[in-house]
Structures are given as C-alpha cells and as structure tokens.
Amino acid sequence: MNYKEYLNQYLEEKTPDKNSIFLVQGCMEQYLLAETEEEKKFFLSCLENISEKSGVRGKNLFVLYDAADKEIYREKIEDKMESLRQCPRNSDGIFCESQENPTPKPWDFLYEAYPFYMSYETYFHNKADYGDFYLQMRKFEPAMVRCVTWEDTCFLMMLIDVIDSMSKEIFEHYRSLKEIFKRTIKKCMPALTGGETEEKVSLAMGYVIVKACNLKLLNGEKYVPTGMKLMDVPQGYGEDEVIAGLSMMAESVKRQYLKYE
C-alpha cells in the first residue's frame, strides 16, 4: 500500500486524534512538496480533514492559513496562541503542567506547541520574541545525552521544525538554535551509527537528519547517507499510525533531497 491509498483508507475507517500528529505533519510536508495541482489538492484535503478531526493545532494551522480560508484559520491560530500564553511555564520558561508542577509538558504537546509558537512569531508578531526560544531550547540540551530514546528524538523533531519556521533575518537567534541542533546531532551520531535503534526512532532520526541537510543545517555529503540508512526500515502504512505518519514524513524529505541532488 502507498501513502495515498493509506490516507484514503484511514479517513474512511479511522477517527483521527492527537496520535495523528505525525500524519498531520506528513500530509503537510507532502502538500508543500506537491508539484501537480491534483497532488496539492489531495494532500490539502487530507490535511484539512485530519487536522479538523484530530484537533492537532500546530504548524499545520499556518499551512492551512496560507492555502485555505484565512479568516477561519486566523481565528484558530489566535485561539491557540492565547492558550499558549495562558499555559504555565516553569523557571526555565518551558511550558509545564502547572505552577506547582514544573515538569515540562509531554512531548506530543511540545512537538505541536513550539513550531506553532515560532510560526506565530514569524507570521504575526514580527519575530519580536525569537530570543525566548534560545533560552528554552538550551535548557533541553543537557538532557540530550544518548539521543536514541523516543523523547530525545521528539526534541530534535521539534527543534528542526522550529528552525524551519524561523526567518534568518534575526540571524543571531537562528544561528544559536542551529548550534544547539548540531551539537545534539553530533552527540547522537555514535549511537545512531553504532547500534540498533527502535524502528520509530530510526525512522524519525533519519527524517530529522535528511531534513536538516535539506535546510543546509548539516552537510548533505557527510550526513545524508546516515539519514537515508536510518530511514531504510520497513515503512508501514498499516495499523500503527505513528509509523505511517513518520513514513510519509521520511518520504517527503527523501523526495526533497533527491530533487536537488
């Protein structure tokens, strides 16, 4: 089954929820890469559908804002931003459960929230709070030790999406986040190239590495082979929608890389 067949079947048979976040991301990336009107229409429709039903409110809202009804999506964006403004933050500035419980929010929340927040800064807030991101991201960095856990992988997926949503015009902040990303990836490389990793970690890390090469954060010549190898796991458009979403994301970055190779 390919991803188009999967999506058609998924939309008929399944009810999207917060676990669909990677499917949303996959549809978004495929839409942005689509070359024909037919493809664009297909992926936009899937994106709208899954976003609406799952309640995923991340960077997808900005893609939909650009492509579809600006008024509707602007309202959703402002609602989401207001909820983030109200969200408690711990002493490191990171979104947390409550003032009494400074534990950072879980990764599915952060993976959705931070790229959204950066997109909001870029689109509507004139990049005024870009500095806030560096202060928070550097707090995550010390914990990224082994870089083969799912949590570490989520951090890198979040960070690459944050960087992808930035304008380079505030160069010093872009550069700071790029440096955090590079340092973290380098720490990961021994574990990634050395041993076996969980399938979804392998797929996700491969996606992160190749996407970073596409964004010129990493040298493609040096890193793409590792990224491609990591993505060379049985990609599944089956029961596991996390794997399905990651597979679609992986295909999109591969396609983008090969387009310019």
Next chain:
Amino acid sequence: MDIRMIMKTARSVSVELYDGGIYYTKKKYDIFLNGEKWQNTDTVVTTLYGLKPDSRYKITVAGEDGREEGSLNITTEYEFVTLNVRDFGAKGDGVSDDTSFIQAAISSCPRDSRVLIPRGTYKVTSLFLKSDINIELAKGAVLKADTERFHFPILPGLIESYDEMDEYNLGSWEGNPLDMFAGIISGIEVSNVKIYGQGTVDGSADFDNWWKNEKDMVGAFRPRMLFLNHCDNIKVQGIFFHNSPAWTIHPYFSSNLVFCSLKVENPAQSPNTNGIVPDSSEYVEICGTRFSSGDDCVAVKSGKIYMGRKYKTPCRELHIYQCLMENGHGAVTIGSEMAGGVIDLLVEKCRFNNTDRGLRIKTRRGRGKDAVVDQITFRDIEMDQVLAPFTANAFYYCDPDGKTEFVQSRESRPVNEGTPELKTFCFENITANNCHVSATYFEGLPERKIEQVTMRNITVNFAEDAKCDLPIMSEGVEPCSKKGVFMKNVAHLIFDNVKMFGHEGEVMETPDVDRVDLI
C-alpha cells in the same frame, strides 16, 4: 589654486582643483591638456577622459579670463590591449542578453588591459569582475539590468566548511550573512580593478519590480548595483549609477577603495536605495560624487551582532570629501548596523542639500560591545534645507525588537555584551542654513554615555517656514520645529563659537551631560 591628482587610469585622470570651493569651484575654469583646450569645469573634483595610455600630459587650469591658475604633470598608466565587448558578440541593442558576451571579455582580459564597453545599451544580469583589469564604460554605454529576479544568480549567505569548523560568507543583507541575488557587477576576492568612464549602470528598478513588496524575500534578497566582497584596491570613477534595486554600491569587507566623480541617483521614495555603503571596509575614499537617494547617501556600516561578534571588523579610515548629497534620509549616516564598529571617519568640504539629516548616527542596545564609534570628524561642510543637521540616536527603533522595553528604556541598564559605545565626535567650520527641526539632537545611552562631542565654528540658521518632524526615530520623542541644541547622556560637551538663529524655545538643553565647556 591647489591642483592634486586623485586617481588615474590609462585613459582618464581625476584631479582636485581646490580654490576654496565645496563641490563646486568658486568660478568656472578652462582645462588645457598639453596646451590644447580640453573642457571646462565648475566642480572641484574634475575628471578628464579620452586620454591615451602611457602618455605625458600637462594639465593647465585657467580662469575664464585666460589667466593660468595652476598646472599639473601626469603620465597615464600603461595599457596592454583593449578587448571590445562587441568583438565578443555583445549586441548592445537593449534587447538581447549580453551578459555572457561581456563576461567572456572580462574573463579573457589579460593583466593591465581594458575591457571596453562602447556606446549602446547592454541588457545584463550579473557580471563578475576579475583581478588586474580595467573596465571602461564609454560615453553612451548603458549596462541595463534585467528585472526578472530568477534570471540572477544567488550568492548564498553562508556555506559551512567540510570540516564544520569554519564558514564562507558570500551574500549579505542588512548586516546579516543571507542569500542575495548577485550584484549587477560583483567582485568576489578580486584586486587591482578600475571601473571608469562616462557610461551608465541602470538597475532598472521600479515599483512594479524590485521595489514592490520590498520587505518580502522572494528567492533571495535584492541585489546591489556594485557588490565588492573581500576586494582590494578597487577604483570606480565617473560612472552614473541609477535605479538601484537596493543599496547601490556596497563594498563589503574590502579595502583600499576609491569612488571618485560618480553620480548616484535613486528616486526619493525608492526603498533602501542607499548610495554608497562601506561595510566593514577600510581605507575608503569617496570624493567628487553626487548623491540623490531614497535612503541615506553614504551609510557607514559594519554588520549586525552575529557578523560584528564573529569577525570584529570595523569600518575604518574613511575619507569623504568634495561630495554633494541631495535628497536622502541622511547625508552621511553611521549605522544602524555597526556591530563591528566605525573608527576614523573624516567628512570634509561637502554640501548637504535637502537631506533629512546631515550627520546621522543610529545605534541601539543589542548591537554588541564591539559596536564602537570613535574619531568621527566633520569639517568645512555647508548644509541647506537639512531638517536636522546633527543627530545621534542610541534608541533607534530598528529590527523586530526595536520597540521593546529592552531597546527603548531610558533607565540605565547594566553594561553588558550587547552595549554599543559612542566615543568622540568633532564638528568644525560648518554652516547649516534653512534648518527645520532641531539644531542638534544627540541622545546617548544612560549606562554608557557619548564620550565627547566638540562643536567649533558652527552656525545654524532656521528656515522661517520650518517643518515639524521627528528629530530622531525613537519611541517617546515628539516631533518638533526650530528646536535648539539638545544633548542628552553625553560625558563631555565642548562648544566653541557655536551660533544659532531663528530657534524657538530653549537655546540649549543638556540633561545628563556631565561636563559642558562653553568657549
């Protein structure tokens, strides 16, 4: 009269005829070459064209009454061969794309030789210079730039080294290493080049192409007309540059540069069309040039914080003289991108007409500790219809965070890694007639005051029908008209024979000025 040679090529020479005039000579003169009348002139910096290579000339200057005022002997430079771009296939019909033909001539040109672009209109995108050659743009020759942006190559901002330890910077936009379309003429690490002649470089920019939605980066940032990246010993003489997509002439990390007898013209409403922007460059001479710009005429810069901190390369040892600045925002501006510093700038014997500001210094918190401005001298300047002749603003509200509390707060903040420094400024023998807004408006940072400002032999006359406008661009500053001297957060102020006529309100306000010497 003092006659001094400024620069020469194999085919031209620029001289300074100093009779006490500023940009214009006090009277018209006839110029003779080897006894034969060559031309007349009314500008202090005068360029003679049509000379022959490796030839001796006696230049004699006489008044209209025939009396000799001075003379100078010169020998033009050697020239090996001339490569005519028509012989390389360039059509000059204004329709065909002549880029590759002219580029072939440039790339093939041997040392000490001339690429000649004769009369005609040559449609081009980007031309790249080569070291040790001369390019003559003859009278009636126009390099006319294409306006389809994706016809231009892109210069990437930063390219990381293979070992990931270093980087290579090609493109630049407003002080950051960002992708830009290559200049209409670009020099990348070239040296010993002269570009001269009576021809024109037309950027073809307009409000339906490059100047439309100018803040949007589509593909890359807008190109310059002449972009010199890490170049050395480049001289540009006589050319008329106009309708630039963005900054007109942008020397970037370059040195030993002469810009002489140019004309730089962009419409008043055109965005970011600064005239000459020396950017982290040193030993720069700008003379005999006439500016009319949609932004600052000369803007001296040295990058934003990333470039300033990494490369620590100030703009230094600049000499601007015998120029005419008309219709721009600032006649000579320092900043706001000055994170590498600006040291030793001398501006003398210039006219500023109808610009918003004469001297304009822009900075703000966050530019960095290497953002040091020092040894700035303006002397023998005449200004007319300049809104505010002398301004310094340490609260310039540029960049997305420009209006935040961090930048705009007038409370003293700790001096840290982000705090810029304004040191010594000297203004001498300056007359500013028909001013409108304020005589001087200097506001330094409370936590790091402007070190010293000296004003000597200054006369400011306000226009009767003076306009009301902001003296500096910062939050909390009100528009004003006929305002006297305002100096705030200055450590030492020296006023020696400073006169002001037609002002309203207080003559002088000096809040938070530590020491004032009135001589």
